[in-house]
Amino acid sequence: MKKRILVFIISVVLLAHVAKSQENIPSIKLKAVSGKIIDLRDLVANTKDTVLVVSFWATWCMPCIAELDNINDEFEEQQTLKPFKFYGVAIDDARTTQRVKPFVKGKGWKFDVLMDVNSELKRALNITDVPHVIIFKNGKLVSRHTGYITGDENNLFETIKGL
Amino acid sequence: MKNVMKKVIALLCLTSFCFTPSIYAQITSENINGHFTGSYENITQYYMKDTSIGAFPTNEKIASNGFFKLDYNNGNFSSGIQYESYMPAINGYFAPSVIDANKSKIVNKYFKYSKEHFYIQAGDFYEQFGSGLIYRSYENRQIGINNALEGFKAYVEPTDFMKVKVIYGRTREVFDYSNALTRGIDAEININSLLRIIATEKTPTVSIGGSYVSKFQGDYTGTIENFPTTVNAYATRLDFTSNSISINAEYVDKSKDPHLVNNMSFKKGSAFQVNSSFTKNNFGANISFRSLTNMDFRSNRNQEFASIGPLNFLPSLTKQHDNLTSNLYIYNTQPKGESGIQSDVYYTIKSGTKLGGKYGTTISGNLSYIESLNDSSELLSFGKTKYFKDANLEIKKKWNKKLETTISYQSIFFKAALQSASRPNINATVIAGGMIYKFKPKKSLRIKLEHLSVANDQGNWASALSEFSFSSPYAFFASDLYNYGDTKDHYYNIGTSVTKQSTRFSLAFGKQRAGLFCVGGVCRFVPAAFGFTASLTTTFSN
Numbered sequence: 001m002k003k004r005i006l007v008f009i010i011s012v013v014l015l016a017h018v019a020k021s022q023e024n025i026p027s028i029k030l031k032a033v034s035g036k037i038i039d040l041r042d043l044v045a046n047t048k049d050t051v052l053v054v055s056f057w058a059t060w061c062m063p064c065i066a067e068l069d070n071i072n073d074e075f076e077e078q079q080t081l082k083p084f085k086f087y088g089v090a091i092d093d094a095r096t097t098q099r100v101k102p103f104v105k106g107k108g109w110k111f112d113v114l115m116d117v118n119s120e121l122k123r124a125l126n127i128t129d130v131p132h133v134i135i136f137k138n139g140k141l142v143s144r145h146t147g148y149i150t151g152d153e154n155n156l157f158e159t160i161k162g163l
Numbered sequence: 164m165k166n167v168m169k170k171v172i173a174l175l176c177l178t179s180f181c182f183t184p185s186i187y188a189q190i191t192s193e194n195i196n197g198h199f200t201g202s203y204e205n206i207t208q209y210y211m212k213d214t215s216i217g218a219f220p221t222n223e224k225i226a227s228n229g230f231f232k233l234d235y236n237n238g239n240f241s242s243g244i245q246y247e248s249y250m251p252a253i254n255g256y257f258a259p260s261v262i263d264a265n266k267s268k269i270v271n272k273y274f275k276y277s278k279e280h281f282y283i284q285a286g287d288f289y290e291q292f293g294s295g296l297i298y299r300s301y302e303n304r305q306i307g308i309n310n311a312l313e314g315f316k317a318y319v320e321p322t323d324f325m326k327v328k329v330i331y332g333r334t335r336e337v338f339d340y341s342n343a344l345t346r347g348i349d350a351e352i353n354i355n356s357l358l359r360i361i362a363t364e365k366t367p368t369v370s371i372g373g374s375y376v377s378k379f380q381g382d383y384t385g386t387i388e389n390f391p392t393t394v395n396a397y398a399t400r401l402d403f404t405s406n407s408i409s410i411n412a413e414y415v416d417k418s419k420d421p422h423l424v425n426n427m428s429f430k431k432g433s434a435f436q437v438n439s440s441f442t443k444n445n446f447g448a449n450i451s452f453r454s455l456t457n458m459d460f461r462s463n464r465n466q467e468f469a470s471i472g473p474l475n476f477l478p479s480l481t482k483q484h485d486n487l488t489s490n491l492y493i494y495n496t497q498p499k500g501e502s503g504i505q506s507d508v509y510y511t512i513k514s515g516t517k518l519g520g521k522y523g524t525t526i527s528g529n530l531s532y533i534e535s536l537n538d539s540s541e542l543l544s545f546g547k548t549k550y551f552k553d554a555n556l557e558i559k560k561k562w563n564k565k566l567e568t569t570i571s572y573q574s575i576f577f578k579a580a581l582q583s584a585s586r587p588n589i590n591a592t593v594i595a596g597g598m599i600y601k602f603k604p605k606k607s608l609r610i611k612l613e614h615l616s617v618a619n620d621q622g623n624w625a626s627a628l629s630e631f632s633f634s635s636p637y638a639f640f641a642s643d644l645y646n647y648g649d650t651k652d653h654y655y656n657i658g659t660s661v662t663k664q665s666t667r668f669s670l671a672f673g674k675q676r677a678g679l680f681c682v683g684g685v686c687r688f689v690p691a692a693f694g695f696t697a698s699l700t701t702t703f704s705n
Contacts, residue, residue, distance in 0.1 A: 024198035024236040027277065035368060035404050060483040066599070073522060073561070093301070094294040095478030098438035099507055101409060102447025106509025107525065118291040118301060126202040126232060128700040129667070144665045144702065149632040150599055150607035 025141070026124035030089070030114040033101045038114055040121060043087070044136045051084040051160050052136040056116075056127055058091050059099045064131040067148040068109065074153070075110045082161050088113040091122050091130060137163050200704035201233040204304065206696065208253050213693035216652055216674055220694075226253040229267075230304060239278060245271035245287075255690045256307045258468035261337050268338050271311060280320035287311040290330050292349040292374040295476030296415045296434050296458070297398040300334070306680065306687055308470045310462070311335045312345060324356035334462035336472045341462035343380035345474060349373070367405035374398040378474065380464055387427075394420040396432075396460060396475075412437040415458070415475075422464035425457060425499065432457035433542050445511040445523075452504050453480050454543045456536060459498035470687055479681070480505045481531045481553055484573070487626040487644045488593050488615035492577040493681050494533065494551035502545050503533035522561035530554045552576040555593075569597045579620065582679060591617040605635050622648015636662040644676065652676075658696075665702040670695065 027041040044052060055071070057064030068088060075086070090100045090113055097117050104113050116122055125134065128146070133156060135143040143159055145152070207227040210220035227250045234243035249256070251265035273286030289311055292298040302309045314332020321327065328349045333340040351372040360366060376396045383390050400413040417432035434455035441448050455477065462472035477496040480503040484490060508528045512519035533551045537544035555573035562568065573593040579586035597611035609630040616623050628642040637659070644654040658671030677691035 024238070026236065026241075035406070060485070062485045069561075093478065094291075094296075094299070094476055095480075096483065097294070098409075098411075098440060098449050098451055102440045102442055102449045102507060103509050103527075104447070105442035106445060106447030106511060106527070108445040108511045108513075108523070118289060118295075118299065120289070123289070123302075124234070126200050126234065126702045126704070128202050128204050128702065132665070132702075141704065145662070146665045146700065146702070147660070147662045147667050149630075149635055149638045149662075150601055150609070151603075151605040151632065151635050154604045155635060 025136070025139070026121065028121045028124060030116055030121060032087075033104050033113045033115070036112075038087075043085075044139055047085050047136065049138050051082070051163050053084055053086045053156070053160065054089055054134045054136070055086070056089045056091055056122060056130045056132040056134075058130055059096050059103050060092070061130050063148040066150070067131050067133075067153060069107070070150075070153045071156070072107070072109050072111070074157070078157050078160070081157075084160050086111040089116050089121060090114070091116050091119050093117060093119070135159065135163070197235060197237040198705065199233065199235055200702075201231070202700070202702045203232075204230045204698075204700045206253060206698045208692065208697075209695040210254065210692055211694040213674065213691075216654070216691045216693065217677060218674070218691040218693040221254075223251060224694075226251050228253055228256060228304075232271075240274075240276055242274045243272070244269050252307075254692060255688055257337065258471055258687070260468060260471075266338055270309070270335065270338065281318065283315065283317045285315045287313050287335065288316050288330075288332075290316055290328065291476070292328070292347065292376065293372060293398055293400045293413050294411075294436065296413055296436065296455075297374050297396050297417075297460075297475055298330075298345075298347055298349075298376045299474075299476035301476070306470060308473075309335055310472055310474070313340055324353045326351045334472045334474065336463065336466070341380075341466075341472050342382055343378050343462045343464075345376065345378050345462060347374065347376035349375075365406055367403060367408075369404075370402045372398075372400045372402070374400075376460075376474065378460075378462065380462075383464075387421075391419045391421065391429075394418055394460070407442050408440070410437070410439045417458065417460060420457070420460065420464075422459070422461060423467050424459055424461070424469075428457065430457045430540060432460070434458045435542060445513060447509040448507065450504065450506040451480060452502075454502040454536070455496075455498065456500040456540055456542055457498070480533060481551065482507075482529045482555065484555075486571075486573075486593060486595050486613050487628070487642065488595075488613045488624050489573055489575070491615065491624065491678075492575055492579070492589055492591060493679060493686075494553075494577060495581075495679070495681050495686050497535075497550065497581065500536040500539045501533055501550060502536055502543065503531065503551075505529070505531040520560065520562065522563075525559045526557070527559075528554075528556045548578070549576060550578050550581060565601045567599045569595075571595045587619045589617060589620055591615055605632070607632050617648075621646055621650055624648070638662075642673075666700070668697070668699050670697050672696075 025041045025044045027039055029037050029039045032038050057068060092100050100115055131148045133145045134141060210224050212220060229248035231246040246269050248267035249264055257264050271287040273284055273288055275282060275284040289300045300310045300312050312330055312332035312334055316330045318328050331346045334345055351370055354369040378394045381392050383392055396417040398415040402411040413436050415434045419429045419431060421427040421429055436453035438451045458477060460475040462474055466472055477498055479494050479496050481494050510526045512524040514521055514523040518524055531553045535546035535548040537546045553575050557571040559569045575591045577589040579589050593615045595613040599607060599609045601607045611628040613626045624646050626644040630640040632638040639659045641657045646652050654674045654676050656671055656673030658669060660669035672695050675692040679686045680689045
C-alpha cells in the first residue's frame with residue numbers, strides 16, 4: 001500500500017511538472033556542409049515564428065533520399081506558398097561522413113545539411129529510425145513524423161501551410 | 164522486476180526533487196521549464212520450423228527486444244535513463260558467450276549540467292574522438308552494440324579557438340561493465356580563430372586536433388614478464404575545409420596491446436587515413452585512403468567478440484548497398500592489417516537539358532578496393548592478397564511527377580575465405596532496376612528487380628520487391644530472394660506497416676537467410692529464421 005501511495009505522489013509531482021513545462025531544445029553544435037557551426041537551440045530561437053523543418057537522414061537510407069529528393073523538387077514552389085526554413089541532418093558515422101558533402105552537392109539540394117557524426121542530436125531528440133522529420137515554430141517542437149512512403153512530402157507541405 | 168521499478172522510481176525521484184516547488188518558482192522566473200522526452204522500440208519474433216533453410220526454433224518460440232529511453236531537460240540540467248528488456252533476446256542478437264540473454268535492466272543513466280562553453284556529465288555516455296579510429300562509444304541496436312562508458316566526461320571551450328574533452332570510466336559489456344578503466348583526452352584547435360582570420364563565405368577553415376586514450380586492465384595473472392596492463396594510444400588529425408575542397412587526415416599510434424583476438428601479439432598498432440572531397444555545380448567527388456595494422460582496440464583483453472566492449476571504430480571502407488543481392492557478399496574490416504581506397508562520384512545532369520529532362524538525372528559511381536598489407540607491420544603498404552573490390556554505377560531519372568526509374572550495375576570481388584577458410588574467391592555481378600509510380604499524390608507502387616550472377620559459391624540469385632502504399636500511413640510490401648543456382652531456396656517476406664506521426668508499427672512474415680550481418684565494422688551471425696516479426700517504434704514528449 002505504501003508503495004502505491006509513493007508511486008501516486010511521484011506521478012502527481014511529475015505530471016505537475018509536465019503540465020507546466022514547455023519545449024526545451026537540446027543545445028548541440030553541429031558542423032554543416034556549408035562549413036558553418038550551427039546549434040539547434042540557437043537555430044530554433046532565431047527562426048522565431050517562421051516554420052523550421054529538420055529532417056534526419058543518411059546517405060545509406062534510400063527512403064530518406066527519396067523524401068529529400070521529392071522535397072527538393074518542390075522546394076522553391078512551396079517557399080512561394082509559405083516560406084519556411086529547412087535543414088537536413090545526416091546521421092552518417094565515420095564510415096560514410098566523407099560522402100555527405102559530395103552527395104549533397106552532387107544532388108544539387110537547395111538546403112543546408114548538418115552532420116551528426118556520433119548521433120548526439122539524434123539521441124537527444126529521441127529519434128529511433130530515419131527518416132524522421134521534426135517541425136519547430138515559436139521555439140517549440142510542434143510536429144514530428146517517422147518513416148517515409150511516397151506522397152508523405154505532400155503531408156509535410158500541408159502541415160507547414162497549416163502552421 | 165521489483166528492483167527495476169524501484170530504480171526507475173529512485174531515478175525519477177532524484178530528477179523531481181531537483182525541481183521542488185520552491186526551486187521551480189525560481190526557475191520559472193527565468194522562463195525555463197522542464198521537459199520530458201522519450202522513445203520506445205520493440206522487436207518481437209515468432210519462430211517456426213523450416214528445414215529447407217535450416218531454421219530450427221528453440222523451445223522458446225517467441226523472442227522480444229525492448230528499449231525504453233526517457234530524458235528530462237530543464238534549462239542547463241538534463242538527466243535520463245535507458246531500460247532494456249530481452250525476453251529472451253531475438254535469435255543471434257547476442258554473442259554466444261552471453262548466457263544472460265533473458266534479462267531486463269536499466270542499462271544507462273546519466274546526469275548532465277551544461278553552460279554555453281562547458282558541460283559535465285556523470286553516468287553512462289557516448290563519445291567520439293576524431294573519426295573514431297582511436298575512440299568511439301556508441302549504440303547500434305540493429306547489431307546489438309552498446310559500448311557506452313560509465314563514469315564522467317567533461318567538455319570545455321577555454322578560449323574561442325579551443326575545445327577540450329575528457330572521459331574516464333568503464334565500458335559497458337552487455338548488462339555489465341568491463342573490469343578495465345578507460346581514460347582519454349581530446350583537444351581541437353581552430354586555426355582561423357587562433358590567428359583571428361576574418362571569416363567570409365570563401366575563407367577556408369583549418370583545424371588541428373590530438374587525442375590520447377589509455378586503457379588499464381590490471382587483472383593479468385599469466386606468466387609473461389612485463390605484460391602491458393596499460394595500453395596507450397595517441398592520435399593527431401588535420402582538417403581543411405573550403406567551399407569546394409575538403410581534406411582531413413588522421414594518424415593513430417597504439418602501444419603493445421596483447422589480447423585474445425590478436426593471439427597475445429606484442430606488436431604495436433597504427434592507422435592512417437585521409438579523406439578528401441571536391442564539389443562544384445551539381446558535381447561531388449570524394450576519395451579516401453586508409454591503412455591500418457593491429458588496430459583491434461578493446462576494453463577487455465579476454466573478450467573475443469567484436470561487438471562486446473570495443474574502444475575504437477573501424478568501419479569498412481566500402482559502400483553500404485540497399486540491394487538484397489549485393490548484401491550477400493559483405494566485406495568487414497580486417498583489424499590485423501589492410502590498406503584500401505574508396506571513391507565516390509555524384510553528378511546531376513541539370514533539369515531543362517536534353518539528358519536531364521524536367522527533373523534532372525542523377526548519376527552516382529563508387530569504387531572500393533582493399534588489399535592485405537605487404538607485411539603485417541608495414542603501414543601504408545599494399546600486399547599481394549586482394550580482399551575486396553566493388554565497382555558500381557547507378558543512374559536515377561525522374562521522368563515526370565508520376566514516374567521515377569533507377570538502374571544499377573555492380574561488379575564484386577570478395578575473398579570469402581576471410582569469413583570461412585573453405586570458401587572460394589567470389590567474382591559476382593549484380594544488375595538491378597527499379598521504378599516508383601505515383602497513381603495519385605498518396606497512392607504509389609514501387610518495384611525493384613535484381614539479379615546476381617556468380618560462377619561458384621551457391622550460384623546465381625534473383626530477387627523481386629514490390630511496395631504499395633494506397634494511402635499514407637499504410638504500406639504493404641512483398642519480396643523474394645531466390646537462389647536458383649544450387650540451393651533453390653526462396654527467402655520470401657510479406658508485410659505491412661502503419662505510421663502515425665512518430666509512431667510506426669510493422670508486421671512481416673517470411674524467411675531470413677543465415678549469414679553475417681555487419682554494420683560499421685562489427686558483424687554478428689544471424690541464424691536462419693522463419694516466422695513473424697513485429698516491430699513498434701514511438702517517440703514522445705510533453
